[in-house]
Amino acid sequence: MADNPGPAALTRRVFLRRGGSVALLLGMAVPVAGVAGVKGAASPDGRLQINSFLRIDSDGSVTVQANHSEFGNGAYTIITMLVAEELEVPLSAIRLEAAPTRPEYYSSIFREYLTAGSITTFSLWGPLRTAGAQAKALLIDAAAAEWGVPATEISAAEGRVRAGERELGYGQLVAVAQRQETPLRESVALKAPADFKILGRGQRRFEGRSKVTGEAQFGIDIKLPGMLYASILRCPVFGGTPRDFDASDALAQRGVVKVKAISNGVAVLASNYWAARKGRDALTVNWDEGANTAYSSERFFEEYRVMADEPGMLAEDIGDSRAALADADETVESVYELPYLTHVTMEPMNATARVESDRCEIWSGTQYQSNDQERVAALLGLPQQAITIHRPLIGGSFGRRASKSADFTIEAVEAARGEDVPVQVIWSREEDVRSGHYRPLFVHKLRGAVDAEGLPLAWHQTVVGQSIMQHTKHDPAYMVDGMDIYSLDGCLQEPFGVFPYGTSYAIPHHRVETHNPPKVGVVPQEWRSVGHSHTGVAYECFLDELANAGGRDPFDVRQHLARDHGRMSAVLATLREKSAWDRPLPDGWGRGVAARIYSVTPIAQVAELSVDDAGNYSVERVVCVVDCGFAVNPLNVEAQIQSGIAMGLSAVAGEEIVLENGRVRQSNYHDYPVLRLTQMPRIEVHIVPSEEAPTGVGEQALAPTAPAVLNALFAATGQRIRRLPIKQHDLTLV
Amino acid sequence: MYSLTVNGQVHDVDADADTPLLWVLRDFLSLTGTKFGCGMGLCGACTVSLDGRPTRACTLRLSDVGKSEVRTIEALASDGELNVVQRAWLDLDVAQCGYCQSGQVMAATMLLEANPSPDDAAIDSAMSGNVCRCGTYQRIREAVKLAADRLPNAGGDHG
Numbered sequence: 001m002a003d004n005p006g007p008a009a010l011t012r013r014v015f016l017r018r019g020g021s022v023a024l025l026l027g028m029a030v031p032v033a034g035v036a037g038v039k040g041a042a043s044p045d046g047r048l049q050i051n052s053f054l055r056i057d058s059d060g061s062v063t064v065q066a067n068h069s070e071f072g073n074g075a076y077t078i079i080t081m082l083v084a085e086e087l088e089v090p091l092s093a094i095r096l097e098a099a100p101t102r103p104e105y106y107s108s109i110f111r112e113y114l115t116a117g118s119i120t121t122f123s124l125w126g127p128l129r130t131a132g133a134q135a136k137a138l139l140i141d142a143a144a145a146e147w148g149v150p151a152t153e154i155s156a157a158e159g160r161v162r163a164g165e166r167e168l169g170y171g172q173l174v175a176v177a178q179r180q181e182t183p184l185r186e187s188v189a190l191k192a193p194a195d196f197k198i199l200g201r202g203q204r205r206f207e208g209r210s211k212v213t214g215e216a217q218f219g220i221d222i223k224l225p226g227m228l229y230a231s232i233l234r235c236p237v238f239g240g241t242p243r244d245f246d247a248s249d250a251l252a253q254r255g256v257v258k259v260k261a262i263s264n265g266v267a268v269l270a271s272n273y274w275a276a277r278k279g280r281d282a283l284t285v286n287w288d289e290g291a292n293t294a295y296s297s298e299r300f301f302e303e304y305r306v307m308a309d310e311p312g313m314l315a316e317d318i319g320d321s322r323a324a325l326a327d328a329d330e331t332v333e334s335v336y337e338l339p340y341l342t343h344v345t346m347e348p349m350n351a352t353a354r355v356e357s358d359r360c361e362i363w364s365g366t367q368y369q370s371n372d373q374e375r376v377a378a379l380l381g382l383p384q385q386a387i388t389i390h391r392p393l394i395g396g397s398f399g400r401r402a403s404k405s406a407d408f409t410i411e412a413v414e415a416a417r418g419e420d421v422p423v424q425v426i427w428s429r430e431e432d433v434r435s436g437h438y439r440p441l442f443v444h445k446l447r448g449a450v451d452a453e454g455l456p457l458a459w460h461q462t463v464v465g466q467s468i469m470q471h472t473k474h475d476p477a478y479m480v481d482g483m484d485i486y487s488l489d490g491c492l493q494e495p496f497g498v499f500p501y502g503t504s505y506a507i508p509h510h511r512v513e514t515h516n517p518p519k520v521g522v523v524p525q526e527w528r529s530v531g532h533s534h535t536g537v538a539y540e541c542f543l544d545e546l547a548n549a550g551g552r553d554p555f556d557v558r559q560h561l562a563r564d565h566g567r568m569s570a571v572l573a574t575l576r577e578k579s580a581w582d583r584p585l586p587d588g589w590g591r592g593v594a595a596r597i598y599s600v601t602p603i604a605q606v607a608e609l610s611v612d613d614a615g616n617y618s619v620e621r622v623v624c625v626v627d628c629g630f631a632v633n634p635l636n637v638e639a640q641i642q643s644g645i646a647m648g649l650s651a652v653a654g655e656e657i658v659l660e661n662g663r664v665r666q667s668n669y670h671d672y673p674v675l676r677l678t679q680m681p682r683i684e685v686h687i688v689p690s691e692e693a694p695t696g697v698g699e700q701a702l703a704p705t706a707p708a709v710l711n712a713l714f715a716a717t718g719q720r721i722r723r724l725p726i727k728q729h730d731l732t733l734v
Numbered sequence: 735m736y737s738l739t740v741n742g743q744v745h746d747v748d749a750d751a752d753t754p755l756l757w758v759l760r761d762f763l764s765l766t767g768t769k770f771g772c773g774m775g776l777c778g779a780c781t782v783s784l785d786g787r788p789t790r791a792c793t794l795r796l797s798d799v800g801k802s803e804v805r806t807i808e809a810l811a812s813d814g815e816l817n818v819v820q821r822a823w824l825d826l827d828v829a830q831c832g833y834c835q836s837g838q839v840m841a842a843t844m845l846l847e848a849n850p851s852p853d854d855a856a857i858d859s860a861m862s863g864n865v866c867r868c869g870t871y872q873r874i875r876e877a878v879k880l881a882a883d884r885l886p887n888a889g890g891d892h893g
Contacts, residue, residue: 346865429771429774636827678862
């Protein structure tokens with residue numbers, strides 16, 4: 001592992017000399033677009049710019065440009081850990097700055113400024129450790145030349161280098177390195193895991209203190225001189241636009257400054273948010289409701305069920321499923337139906353913008369800075385680099401803030417355009433629920449048969465739901481012959497498109513088809529775990545149905561199917577033991593299992609629950625085993641897994657967005673309930689020890705939770721639920 | 735013009751009578767630690783102390799605050815020293831996105847002020863109104879217990 005710097009190894013190096021100081025710049029795998037544009041190229045004396053990410057100042061402080069957003073994922077902590085370990089400085093020596101939205105800071109995986117896909121740690125693992133190691137080597141080399149001793153006789157620890165009696169702090173070495181123009185070594189050895197002092201040990205959150213004192217600054221907390229607050233009235237029907245409006249009552253509201261139409265609604269600008277909100281509520285708008293008023297969730301379910309009976313695009317065809325099913329004495333057939341879901345981040349959408357003739361400044365909790373920058377530049381007719389995007393902390397995202405339309409950022413720009421002060425747009429919770437982007441509604445139809453041993457023999461699945469990626473700029477990367485690889489993620493045994501993994505199972509005859517229904521105004525968007533949020537339910541529950549049909553233990557069936565997948569087999573073996581799967585439960589209790597691979601990480605869970613006669617069920621315990629490679633920050637791995645399980649349970653138990661007449665029925669936490677403390681199961685997390693490169697955990701834990709709970713409910717009650725959420729079936733999570 | 739006492743200081747606020755205390759704190763007094771989550775008293779992100787009682791600032795009208803003492807998250811630490819709940823939250827690394835945590839810490843602080851040895855039922859009752867979409871509940875429960883254990887003269891079984 002130590003020799004493998006990962007997929008984004010350092011690839012180039014540039015020396016620049018300005019005014020007697022030296023700056024050393026290293027591009028990452030993504031080529032630096034013009035060195036002159038790199039911040040720090042003209043770094044003043046007293047600063048050693050190791051590359052575009054890492055700088056050491058003469059006071060010994062280390063500054064890292066953080067090119068990933070912090071929305072609870074733990075990105076900031078990981079960044080400090082990776083650098084500190086190799087540079088040999090205490091964590092407390094590291095400062096973070098939000099890297100500007102420029103190509104040299106784009107994700108080495110996405111080639112965009114984007115924090116998503118649970119790959120932050122994976123993508124930074126090589127580059128940041130290498131940068132830290134190169135900086136340490138440079139400082140040692142500078143000391144070696146200064147002292148006239150071989151570099152091999154110099155050690156570095158705690159921000160200081162030592163050789164015998166002599167020692168210098170990193171800060172003191174900055175001037176030495178600049179004077180000597182010490183070159184960076186081309187290649188450096190990285191530490192072996194056995195030598196890690198920081199990595200692999202639980203480290204508390206970098207910005208943790210600010211989050212218990214109220215000092216943490218989220219986008220909604222931005223205050224700028226003269227700033228106005230805006231509340232926007234949007235059409236209740238997706239795609240509708242304002243025809244005309246009467247603003248007289250709104251303008252009569254104290255504090256309201258202006259009312260204006262923007263592309264998707266009417267914005268009320270005021271000196272405080274409450275005044276803006278009251279002004280908005282006083283608006284009378286005549287809407288053109290557009291083409292989507294006839295759409296409803298029920299209609300989509302009906303249409304999708306019909307489509308699921310028809311041949312679709314063929315995604316996978318292993319063996320001969322149709323023949324095997326035709327030959328089978330008995331087949332099992334089921335349809336799973338999953339509603340729209342929304343993210344309801346605790347911090348409602350908001351953004352602040354200041355628009356000037358030649359530039360625009362934005363404060364936005366977007367997780368997709370390069371896209372927002374591109375969209376705003378196009379809107380304003382300005383060059384992309386004229387758009388500055390500041391990065392406040394983000395109060396949750398779960399995919400919502402990777403908006404491909406940059407919707408909430410664009411709204412702020414539209415509201416601020418033409419004003420000589422900045423404008424902050426704040427969404428109410430109702431707007432967040434009703435005007436959002438959603439996990440699309442899906443129907444899965446499955447047919448299967450078991451062999452003479454009762455083990456799954458044939459599988460035929462048809463997946464119907466709106467594509468998230470089709471007709472977006474991601475179409476080329478995420479669509480395969482018209483099929484969205486996210487819609488199918490977790491249904492296929494073989495790798496598909498750019499996803500280099502399958503289910504881990506080997507069912508002899510395996511056929512998967514899909515339909516992409518037309519887009520209908522509702523914007524589909526990634527929702528934590530993306531495709532797995534629905535494929536996990538359909539696949540893992542139907543697998544249980546087949547196990548039941550074959551009279552087999554569902555855990556045995558999974559272990560059998562995954563027997564040739566080493567990592568999943570190990571995960572399942574650990575899970576069987578840790579969950580005490582084979583120990584009997586009291587009456588009224590049930591256990592369910594599910595196993596998934598999402599974005600390379602195998603993860604499996606057993607949910608254990610009890611149900612009373614009144615239909616109240618309590619998920620008592622969830623045991624989770626994950627193989628995420630080397631766990632860089634186990635404290636955060638555990639947190640992310642607890643979080644994923646909580647969100648997965650929340651959704652399967654009670655979340656649904658219902659579309660009626662083109663409108664969303666739900667509005668706030670009373671009718672879109674999310675998990676509460678009393679409903680939280682006891683969660684046990686077991687991380688498979690590994691020295692492989694780290695893979696993601698941010699989304700993975702959601703994937704098995706819903707099916708594990710549904711399978712446990714079946715075990716406890718004999719009731720097989722195939723339409724979500726569970727609350728529709730007179731079962732209440734307590 | 736309304737006069738209200740926040741964190742021991744008296745402020746004159748010129749806002750509409752129906753302005754929720756939340757927006758007075760945030761937009762008039764720049765105390766942004768108290769968060770907007772739902773506007774209906776459903777999520778607890780805006781929890782403040784009103785004379786020591788947990789109160790949803792998003793549904794309390796300015797004109798109804800009267801002479802009550804308002805205390806917000808900004809006043810919990812004194813001279814940079816965190817209170818026992820904040821320390822427990824930090825030690826157990828409770829926060830993820832952190833947006834709800836002002837309200838969680840306020841609710842837990844007032845719980846322990848009223849009941850220094852809460853059992854699980856008391857924790858459920860005091861904390862179930864505070865939503866955390868990141869699902870930090872397991873650590874929240876552990877942190878409340880840790881904070882209770884660290885209180886002077888901690889006693890009783892809250893296992």
